[in-house]
Amino acid sequence: MRRMYHRGQVEWPSMSDRKERIEAFYRFLWPFLAADKSEYAYLDEAPGGRPASEFLGEIPARRGIGAGSRLVDVGCGKGKQLVELGKRLGCDLIGVDPLEQNLELAAERVWKESLQQRVTLRKGSIEKLPLEDASVDFVWCLDMFNHVEDIEGAIAECARVLKPGGSMMNCSAVGSDLLEPREARRVTDRLGINLDTLSQERMAAAFQAVGLRIVEYGTTTDEGSPFLEVFDDDMARHALRFGKMRRSRSRMTARLGQEAFDILSAYDEWNIFLLLGKTTYGVWVLERVRSHSQQEEEAGSPPGSRPPPPGT
Numbered sequence: 345m346r347r348m349y350h351r352g353q354v355e356w357p358s359m360s361d362r363k364e365r366i367e368a369f370y371r372f373l374w375p376f377l378a379a380d381k382s383e384y385a386y387l388d389e390a391p392g393g394r395p396a397s398e399f400l401g402e403i404p405a406r407r408g409i410g411a412g413s414r415l416v417d418v419g420c421g422k423g424k425q426l427v428e429l430g431k432r433l434g435c436d437l438i439g440v441d442p443l444e445q446n447l448e449l450a451a452e453r454v455w456k457e458s459l460q461q462r463v464t465l466r467k468g469s470i471e472k473l474p475l476e477d478a479s480v481d482f483v484w485c486l487d488m489f490n491h492v493e494d495i496e497g498a499i500a501e502c503a504r505v506l507k508p509g510g511s512m513m514n515c516s517a518v519g520s521d522l523l524e525p526r527e528a529r530r531v532t533d534r535l536g537i538n539l540d541t542l543s544q545e546r547m548a549a550a551f552q553a554v555g556l557r558i559v560e561y562g563t564t565t566d567e568g569s570p571f572l573e574v575f576d577d578d579m580a581r582h583a584l585r586f587g588k589m590r591r592s593r594s595r596m597t598a599r600l601g602q603e604a605f606d607i608l609s610a611y612d613e614w615n616i617f618l619l620l621g622k623t624t625y626g627v628w629v630l631e632r633v634r635s636h637s638q639q640e641e642e643a644g645s646p647p648g649s650r651p652p653p654p655g656t
């Protein structure tokens with residue numbers, strides 16, 4: 345039985361345990377460093393997966409979206425996905441973003457792709473979508489939800505604009521147990537990210553509370569996830585730049601200015617979190633459940649004339 349010393353929450357190994365660990369460490373390390381690299385080539389193998397644009401782009405079609413459907417891209421930014429979805433699905437699209445500068449760039453892209461007949465751009469935010477109740481078939485939220493202040497209110501708003509039976513996709517960052525609260529706060533503050541949105545449990549509860557059933561959930565980094573994203577070696581660039589910037593802080597600050605230095609450091613660190621498994625991206629595919637009376641109406645019988653379906 346191993347003895348452990350407790351200092352606060354942390355378990356410290358005893359002297360004899362530490363000696364065993366040091367021995368185990370070098371027993372592994374020296375032969376590992378001395379071995380021919382080819383013996384360990386498998387350590388550099390790519391973990392698999394697909395580009396996110398590919399597997400996320402398939403979701404609306406899988407949920408029945410096509411010509412004649414209406415999709416809203418909430419937080420559409422510069423309109424990259426909006427245009428790609430428009431070309432892929434042939435549906436009508438609404439791009440919503442709170443920033444005028446983003447909408448202008450999105451408009452340019454829409455014109456360039458000659459999609460202006462099917463794409464409308466509107467200034468607005470997820471907390472108050474510029475859309476009628478039950479007016480869209482699909483709500484698309486990609487990499488925007490971490491900026492949301494009122495989690496439950498925003499999700500309720502998405503449910504409001506969805507037609508009964510309509511679907512939603514949300515892809516946003518969630519934290520793992522490796523993420524320390526202090527480092528998380530430092531980085532998220534600077535990037536305008538609401539720390540609470542990193543709670544997978546809180547997000548899931550908020551979806552379910554407004555009648556958005558979770559049809560699929562997976563992360564972009566977990567082995568075996570249907571949404572496993574291909575590993576991009578370019579992510580390491582964030583780590584290298586972060587390290588270089590910290591070593592020549594005064595030179596870099598003089599060139600960039602303090603604010604830009606702080607933003608870029610936080611942005612690099614945010615991406616390093618993903619590399620280290622402190623965060624991942626959660627992908628939720630959701631369906632707005634039809635109420636019992638809506639199901640009756642669709643079936644053509646007057647409300648209340650049939651018993652409720654099991655499980656409602």
Ligand SMILES: C[S@@+](CC[C@H](N)C(=O)[O-])C[C@H]1O[C@@H](n2cnc3c(N)ncnc32)[C@H](O)[C@@H]1O
Pocket residue numbers: 418419420421422424425440441442443446468469470471485486487488491492493
């Ligand atoms: C990281 S960008 C993602 C843009 C785009 N969805 C993409 O994946 O390329 C985040 C976007 O969310 C928008 N945004 C921030 N807060 C928002 C809010 N409360 N409601 C809607 N969009 C918001 C920003 O203006 C920005 O365009």
